[in-house]
Amino acid sequence: MIAAPELQTEFHYTQDTDTRFSSDTDFDDPDGRNAIIGKGKAKKGKKGPGEKGKGVGKGAGRMNGHHQENGMENVMLFEVSVVDDWIESYKYDRDVALLDLINFFIQCSGCKGVVTGEMFHNMQNSEIIRKMTEEFDEDSGDYPLTMAGPQWKKFKSSFCEFIGVLVRQCQYSIIYDEYMMDTVISLLTGLSDSQVRAFRHTSTLAAMKLMTALVNVALNLSINMDNTQRQYEAERNKMIGKRANDRLELLLQKRKELQENQDEIENMMNAIFKGVFVHRYRDAIAEIRAICIEEIGVWMKMYSDAFLNDSYLKYVGWTMHDKQGEVRLKCLTALQGLYYNRELNAKLELFTSRFKDRIVSMTLDKEYDVAVQAIKLLTLVLHSSDEVLTAEDCESVYHLVYSAHRPVAVAAGEFLFKKLFSHRDPEDDSMPKRRGRQSVNANLIKTTVFFFLESELHEHAAYLVDSMWDCAGEILKDWECMISLLLDEPLPGEEALTDRQETALIEIMLCTIRQAAECHPPVGRGTGKRVLTAKEKKTQLDDRTRMTELFAISLPALLAKYSVDAEKVTNLLQLPQFFDLEIYTTGRLEKHLDSLLRQIREIVEKHTDTDVLEACSKTYHSLCNEEFTIFNRVDIARSQLLDEQVDKFNRLLEDFLQEGEDPDEDDAYQVLSTLKRITAFHNAHDLSKWDLFTSNYKLLNTGIENGDMPEQIVIHALQCTHYVILWSLAKVSEGTSKKEDMLILRKQMRAFCLMCQRYLTSVNTAVKEQAFTILCDLLLIFSHQIISGGREALEPLVYTPEASLQSDLLNFILDHVFIDQDEDSNSTDGQQDDEAGKIEALHKRRNLLAAYCKLIIYNVVEINTGADIFKQYMRYYNDYGDIIKETMSKTRQIDKIQCAKTLILSLQQLFNEMLSDLGPSFDRSSSAFCGIKELARRFSLTFGLDQLKTREAIAMLHKDGIEFAFKEPNPQGEGHPPLNLAFLDILSEFSSKLMRQDKRTVHMYLERFMTFQMALQREDCWLPLISYRNSLQAGGDDDTMSVVSGISSRGSSVRSKKAKPATGKRKLPEGKTESSSSSSEVWMSREQSMQTPIMMPSPHLTSTIMREPKRLRPEESYMGTPQPQHHQTPMDYNRRGTGLMEDDEEPIVEDVMMSSEGRIEDLNEGMDFDTMDIDLPPSKNRRERSELKPDFFDPASIMDESVRSTHFLGYDAFQR
Secondary structure: OOOHHHHHHHOOOOOOOOOOOOOOOHHHOOOOOOOOOOOOHHHHOOOOOOHHHHHHHHHHHEEOOEEOOHHHHHHHHHHHHHHHHHHHHHHHOHHHHHHHHHHHHHHHOOOOOOOOHHHHHHOOHHHHHHHHHHOOOOOOOOOOOOOOOHHHHOHHHHHHHHHHHHHHHHOOOHHHOOOHHHHHHHHHHHHHOOOOHHHHHHHHHHHHHHHHHHHHHHHHHHHHHHHHHHHHHHHHOOOOOOOOHHHHHHHHHHHHHHHHHHHHHHHHHHHHHHHHHHHHOOOOOHHHHHHHHHHHHHHHHHOHHHHOOHHHHHHHHHHOOOOOHHHHHHHHHHHHHHHOOHHHHHHHHHHHHHHHHHHHHHHHOOOHHHHHHHHHHHHHHHHHOOOOOOHHHHHHHHHHHHOOOHHHHHHHHHHHHHHHHOOOOHHHHHOOOOOHHHOOHHHHHHHHHHHHHHHOOHHHHHHHHHHHHHHHHHHHOOHHHHHHHHHOOOOOOOOOOOHHHHHHHHHHHHHHHHHHHHOOOOOOOOOOOOOOOHHHHHHHHHHHHHHHHHHHHHHHHHHHHOOOOHHHHHHHOOHHHHOOOHHHHHOOOHHHHHHHHHHHHHHHHHOOOHHHHHHHHHHHHHHOOOOOOOHHHHHHHHHHHHHHHHHHHHHHHHHHOOOOOOOOHHHHHHHHHHHHHHHHHHHHOOOHHHOHHHHHHHHHHHHHHHOOOOHHHHHHHHHHHHHHHHHHHHHHHOOOOOHHHHHHHHHHHHHHHHHHHHHOOOOOHHHHHHHHHHHHHHHHHOOHHHHOOOOHHHHHHOOOOOHHHHHHHHHHHHHHOOOOHHHHHOOOOOOOOOHHHHHHHHHHHHHHHHHHHHHHHOOOOOHHHHHHHHOOOOOOHHHHHHHHHHHHHHHHHHOHHHHHHHHHHHHHHHHHHHHHHHOOOOOOOOHHHHHHHHHHHHHHHOOOOOOOOOHHHHHHHHHHHHHHHOOOOOOOOOOOOOOOOOHHHHHHHHHHHOOHHHHHHHHHHHHHOOOHHHHHOOOHHHHHHHHHHHHHHOHHHHOOOOOOOOOOHHHHHHOHHHOOOHHHHOHHHHHHHHHOOOHHHHHHHHHHOOOOOOOOOOOOOOOHHHHHHHOOOHHHHOOOOOOOOOOOOOOOOOOOOOOOOOOOOOOOOOOOOOOOHHHHHHHHOOOOOOOOOOOOOOOOOOOOHHHOOOOOOOHHHHHHOOHHHHOHHHHHHHHO
16 A cells, blocks of 8 residues: 655655666567457456566566666665555555555645545545645645655655656556556646646646656557567568468567557557646746656657657747746756757757747856756757858857856857867878877867957956866867967968967967966856865876976077067966976976076066066066075076166166256156066065165155156156055064064154145146055055054054045045046046046046045044045946945944934035025925935935834934924024925935834924924925924824834735734834933933923824724835824825835735747747647546547647636645
8 A cells, every 4th residue: 555654754766867767568578478468357457467577576676678786776676565565456456546546646745635435436536636625734835845854855756756666567457457547647637737736736747757657668669569560570571381370460469469558558648748738838837847848858858759749849949938947947958868869850950940049049048057058959959960050149159158157158168169179170180199380289279269369358368268178178288289389480381370369379378377277267257266176186286297397498488589579478477377386496497497587587677568567576476485496596586686676776866856957758767667667576575675765755755846757757656655665564563573663664654644645636637546545555554453463562553544634535536536427538638538448447436436435434534524425326326336335334334323424414415515506495396406305215225124223323313304404594584494494305215214103202302493383384385394294293103114124025925814913013122112221312212201282293093903904015005005193194295105115125926827928929930830639549437538628739729728827826825
């Protein structure tokens, strides 16, 4: 007997889906001894000859036509044992056994109901299912296929395996008895049409696996029929004397029986396909649709002669437009199994031509997994035929090698490799292997270079290399060939590389070396460095050794050839960073090291480009490693180079600064070029022993006094002095320096900060930007943060900027960051003509703003200085919105109250600016006022939904706003509103963030500033006061916010029926409020005891009984739905809904039907598909087959019949 509870703990064996349903059949019995003899007694539930022996013996030890290991035999023992027990029960009493099987499916769906024998005999399946639906547990949306936990992890695979074993063990007689399969198919068809998701999901899975098992049986029957036919033909072609007529009769009888069995199986498959698949492949639940598509792919792959035609392929093609990624993914994986077999390509031609464009478009799918599989599918299509994909199709995949998502890029790289590199000349394979530019890889490397140049994404060579690393690693690591292409002369008749191609080849070569040495993808393509396996570590070491041996010898020659080309030299100089420096000694390559150092020295003396000089500096830094024996040799060369440069700089500077002598351009150029070299080296090397601070400070001071110092000299002098300060700080931080060194550093740092502050007023924009950036860095480094982490000894170095310096920094930001694009284009020497220049300028301004915002976040400057930044939030939202928003978030974490004060201060500043521009009698519908109000609304949204956390901050914000509104009395007298009264209209945007009890307190505080005449005014000029009062008084009924954090519309909708009265929920926060004694709430608690007789607050209806019948959804309650109140209805002028839900929550909507009906109908135009339609012969035992829908293969009828799908979500609460 089958019991569902046993499955929960013991059904835990898994099998591969593709081969799960193959089994031993008559194909393994060519003599036909185990064949079905007839439809008599054997079809009435009795086991055929040897059936049980096959099930327990060969079925357990030999599965899917392949011999299995002992462990796999153990895996099958439980399923086979259970099925065999059930077969014995079925032979004894098939009604009892089928009842047991029916309850098995019911209980596997998670239903606790039981089908009794009386129900089984007296009720139709639809009535039984309706009864089970009524007994279903609606309190939980979980069922076995969706439940979590170790006991359910393998339930699905074990459940599917059981169905496969059941069919395999019954395939010789029981499935043909016209009773068991009819009952099971009718039950599963009815359950698959249920409103209950658990029934629908479980039965669809069972039906699809049952279909797969039947397809396997049909395939084996087809093979046996072919074998029988061949045996019959062979016997009949014998001579009459040798022909065995008895054997001919047996073969004819066997073929007839096999044909009858085949017809029976096809009828069953047709019933399942039309009764379940045709409806469920477009089910409202994505998991159910995915099951259908996955299984139809198995059928087409397993039994291609019957299923691989356009009548079935169209379902996969249509479903590629599914709105859920997991369903689209199943379509692609199903097609991959078909395109992988080249023998099936002919049957896929029409499908490929019809749906190729859709597959190509799916390479840009928003789901990365889908995009990856789409590219892999196109690679298989390309592998099968070169003519299918056009050049435009291929180009749409090519550019994906630069994708930031590595799996997508790797798949595109494999496609590119198949397309460009798989067509090799046959002569290349027959010719002996050659090296260098004569090797086979030479043309492939050239092809890579050509592709890189044509893609016009030259800065992304590292991403191209990473994309092709897995499939073309052997080609990309042929560095010997690359060196030969760069150094050797071209062969006769060979076209030499152009200068642009050589530059690209050097860049690609550098990227391949970096990839081989670091073994991780470039920035943006990985989540972090992963742990390498032992094999990968060995490969990494071997590659580093080989690259070092090659380039240690060839790099000096490459540098000598391209010494005048800055771009090529910059890339070549990065190669030593990836060398294994020990090989210089073990390989006796010291002479090549000396040659390399000479070339670097010549390049330093020859170039003034910053990138080249920094590359030289980094190369010296890499080679100057004390762990290796070459350190002394490199250190001597470095010291000699720097000695010459510093001496030259001091000599030139002394002549350059002589009084009374006007420096000519040659002297200025010599000073600048030498200063560039020193600055570049000071970035990576400690040059403290040369005392560069004095000379640079003297140069900067002269530039301030005279005002005619060249721009680039000042910029590099500031940068060099900055490096001097940082290297001195590093030495002091180590704790080995003297006390005098700290005092000197303190003096130099403060003097340099004053110098940079003076340069903030320079007429040159580039100089001011450099001074500002350095100032922000120094103020952050030498702030109070410097003594954290046990470095209290550095406390004398702490530097707090004075008010004048803070003001100068803020003015710089306002003058150079918050400007229009057109204004900035005039200050960058006309470089903003092109779009790239504008983007570069925007990046520069963003960096300047970020540098200043860091000072606010780390409390280096006062938080209230952020008011001038915050007020620009709306105007420059597209350019700096993310930076400003993050700054507000960080400052709120530091001090909520001070942040709130800063926000209200920014609004006050904007209000004052508007008054100065428009005058006190401005129109509140003007764009300026509406802009301030919109900014206030945005500020309000940043406080989130948790009112308890922001309670004090919001209260202080209202306090400052009220004081500001009544701060300036009207000169015309008390009968006229204060000048800033309109600010209350802006302040009302924050009223929704007040808790209910705080609204009453704020209202009482407002009354302190009001007179009796103000309360009676109703003119338009007093509308801000009326509107603000109403926003405070509406809190008693309109406050639907919970003070408990984490509330959501989804949770409230689910629990709405069981929710307690709202008043009960609010008692706890009020208790907390009464117990709080924050200093910021002193004014609030003081006002609790004050009641002005003239301005008594209007009473509110807060009874839960009166509000409960009209419980509002969160969305409705925030949109100003009128509530029953005794006071006057609030007058809402120019006011939106408070909008708390706008940026924080979205309505929960679950679509029922796929949103691609029109698209599918368009796809179906011009398609002439035939449908497999097997006529069901009449049978007295097929109870419900007559109730099945006739034919749903027409796509229009599929998508028009919406009743089957639309009613699925009537049981929506249970589904979740």
